[in-house]
Amino acid sequence: MKPKKQTKKPTFIAECPVCHSKCYFVIPKRMKKAEIAAKE
Template sequence: MNIPKSVSMYCPNCKKHTDHKMRLFKTGQARAMSKGTRRMQRKHKSGYGGKTKFPAYVKKQNKRPTFVAECETCKKKISFVINKRMKKAELV
């Protein structure tokens, strides 16, 4: 699916429609010392162990991409999800 590189949309900071630069959101690296990873490590180490999270039997083929729109006047970023599964999201 083709998505335009710049879109005119409402900016809550400027309180009017301005041009926004679009880009795809990428997840960062998971922190090793975060509460969630520490909890998972504790779960795996205690008792007889075993998996606490199982992989899905049927994986979804496509993903709903998250986009980040940056206002070109105030440089504020808004992230949003396009609620449609797509194989490929291209910025044109």
């Protein structure tokens, strides 16, 4: 695996409900925290 580069966009690790694999997701700045919580 290549080292993770620093990006300006906020990223978080979430587990896929289908394959249960850890993936990196990028959160758009325009997305509200409420929308993120609803996806969890």
